[in-house]
Amino acid sequence: MKKGLLYFLLMLLCFLLQCKSKSAADKKHKIAVVVSTLNNPWFVFLAGTAADKAKELGYDAKIFDSQNNTALESDHFENIVVAGFDAILFNPTDADGSIANVQKAKDAGIPVFCMDREINSLTAATSQILSDSYSGAVSVGKYFTQQLNKKGNYVELLGLVGDNNTWARSKGFHSVVDNYKNFKMVAQQSADFDQNKAMEVMESILQAHPDIDGVFCGNDAMALGAYQALLSAGKADKIKVFGFDGAEDVITSIKENKVAATGMQFPKVMAETAAEYADEYIKGKRDFPQKVPVAVELVTAKNINDYIAYGKK
Numbered sequence: 289m290k291k292g293l294l295y296f297l298l299m300l301l302c303f304l305l306q307c308k309s310k311s312a313a314d315k316k317h318k319i320a321v322v323v324s325t326l327n328n329p330w331f332v333f334l335a336g337t338a339a340d341k342a343k344e345l346g347y348d349a350k351i352f353d354s355q356n357n358t359a360l361e362s363d364h365f366e367n368i369v370v371a372g373f374d375a376i377l378f379n380p381t382d383a384d385g386s387i388a389n390v391q392k393a394k395d396a397g398i399p400v401f402c403m404d405r406e407i408n409s410l411t412a413a414t415s416q417i418l419s420d421s422y423s424g425a426v427s428v429g430k431y432f433t434q435q436l437n438k439k440g441n442y443v444e445l446l447g448l449v450g451d452n453n454t455w456a457r458s459k460g461f462h463s464v465v466d467n468y469k470n471f472k473m474v475a476q477q478s479a480d481f482d483q484n485k486a487m488e489v490m491e492s493i494l495q496a497h498p499d500i501d502g503v504f505c506g507n508d509a510m511a512l513g514a515y516q517a518l519l520s521a522g523k524a525d526k527i528k529v530f531g532f533d534g535a536e537d538v539i540t541s542i543k544e545n546k547v548a549a550t551g552m553q554f555p556k557v558m559a560e561t562a563a564e565y566a567d568e569y570i571k572g573k574r575d576f577p578q579k580v581p582v583a584v585e586l587v588t589a590k591n592i593n594d595y596i597a598y599g600k601k
Contacts, residue, residue: 316346316347316348317346317347317348317374317375317570318347318348318349318350318371318372318373318374319339319342319347319348319349319350319373319374319375319376319377319563319566320349320350320352320364320368320373320375320376320377321335321338321339321342321349321350321351321352321376321377321378322351322352322354322361322364322365322368322376322377322378322379323335323351323352323353323354323379324354324356324361324379324380324381324405325353325354325355325356326351326353326355327355327356327482328481328482328483328507328509329509329535329536329537330507330508330509330533330534330535330553330555330598331379333555333556333597333598334379334403334404334555334558334559335351335353335379335559336351337555337556337559337560338377338403338559338560338562338563339351341559341560341563341564342377342563342566342567345563345564345567347374347566347567350373352364352367352368354381356381356448356480357381358381358382358385358386361380361381361386361389362388362389364389365389365390365392365393366392368393368398369392369393369396369398373398374398374566374570375398375399375400375401375566375569375570376393376398376399376400376401376566377401377403377559377562377563377566378390378400378401378402378403378413379402379403379404379405380402380405380406380407380451381448381450382448382450382451383405383406383407383408383450383451383452384407384408384450385450386407387407387408387409387412390402390407390409390412390413391409391412394412394413394414399414399566399569400412400413400414401413401414401415401416401417401562401565401566402415402416402417402418402562403417403555403558403559403562404417404418404419404453404553404555404558405418405451405452405453406418406452406453406579408452410578413578414565414569414576415562415565415576415577415578415579415580416578416579416580417557417558417561417562417565417580417582418558418579418580418581418582419453419553419554419558419581419582419584420581420582420583420584421452421453421456421457421460421532421551421584422456422457422459422460422463423460423583423584424457424460424532424551424552424553424583424584424585424586425456425457425458425459425460425461425532425551425584426460426461426463426464427551427584427585427586428460428461428504428530428532428549428550428551428586429460429461429462429463429464429465429504430464431530431548431549431586431588432461432464432465432502432504432528432530432548432549433464433465433468433471435502435528435548435549436471436501436502436528438468438470438471439468439470439471439501440470440471440472440500440501440502441471441472441473441474441497441499441500441501442465442471442472442473442474442500442501442502442503442504443473443474443475443476443477443490443493443497443500443502443503443504443514444458444461444473444475444476444477444503444504444505444506445477445478445479445486445489445490445503445504445505445506445510445514446458446476446477446478446479446506447478447479447480447481447506447507447510448478448480448481449478451481453506454478454481454506457506457532457551458506461504465504474493474497474500475493475496475497477489477493479505479510479513481506481507481509481510482509482510482513483509483510483512483513483516484513485510485513486505486509486510486511486512486513486514486517487513487514487516487517488513488517489513490503490513490514490517490518491517491520491521494517494518494521494523498521498523500527501526501527501528502527502528502529502530502548503518503527503528503529503530504530505529505530505531505532506532507531507532507533507535508531508532508533508534508535508537508538508547508550509533509535510531511529511530511531511532511538511541511547511550512531512537512538512541512547514529515529515541515546515547524546528548529546529547529548530547530548530549530550531547531549531550531551532550532551532553532584533550533551533552533553534550534551534552534553534554534587534595534597534598534599535550535597535598536597536598538550539587539592539595539596539597542587542588542589542592543589543592545589548588548589549586549587549588550586550587551584551585551586551587552584552585552586552587552595552599552600553582553584553598554582554583554584554598554599555598555599556598556599557582557599558582561580585600
């Protein structure tokens with residue numbers, strides 16, 4: 289009788305252990321995708337591509353929208369840590385303000401892979417996959433000078449002042465344009481990478497400076513907003529607009545000769561690389577490059593047929 293009971297208990301224990309082992313094996317790892325804003329098609333594409341690649345690699349993936357708000361971004365990170373996510377694919381809201389969030393994840397043993405935007409730390413993130421915004425803006429700046437015949441009044445619309453891409457693009461552009469004494473920047477103002485704000489800012493600038501020849505915008509959303517303001521003012525055919533991103537609407541606008549050029553980023557490359565790095569980390573790899581530059585290419589009416597939204601054909 290005792291032997292029978294002992295055998296039964298042993299069999300029950302084995303069964304429970306097997307169930308526990310199977311449950312652990314069946315449990316999917318989770319990857320969080322935290323993006324600065326989903327109020328911009330470019331970032332929607334970045335976030336969606338990252339999540340899709342994570343799912344393709346066998347992970348559950350969830351997208352978190354920070355709405356360009358560092359406080360909301362911080363809440364996301366706290367929730368991600370508590371929920372036990374295994375990795376974070378991250379598009380930061382602020383180069384300095386986002387460091388503490390990345391460090392929080394690192395301290396909890398969760399690797400963070402930055403996409404497109406960087407943080408000003410070389411130790412917090414596991415790796416940062418970034419567009420070469422400076423070099424891309426140099427190319428746009430060269431084309432800008434050619435299209436305006438090396439002279440004229442122009443406006444610059446800046447992105448978020450806390451984002452390093454804003455200043456990398458501005459500095460790259462000015463490294464070219466400032467060499468020509470017949471160019472004059474009559475206004476430089478932030479529109480936060482936002483299309484509606486760019487339209488409002490451009491409308492205001494036009495009232496003070498109606499005689500301009502070109503507008504350089506730190507992203508395509510602002511380029512579209514600036515163009516809309518110029519169209520409303522009856523100046524769209526006289527003032528050339530230049531963007532940066534490679535968003536779908538601007539690719540169409542270049543084909544229609546509404547926007548002069550853009551710097552094509554490759555969000556698919558950045559998003560998929562980040563997801564692949566996260567997969568490698570979860571499987572045991574620990575040696576990753578701190579920064580991975582992704583080239584930006586100039587897109588104009590001359591080569592527009594080589595490109596589609598967010599990349600090459």
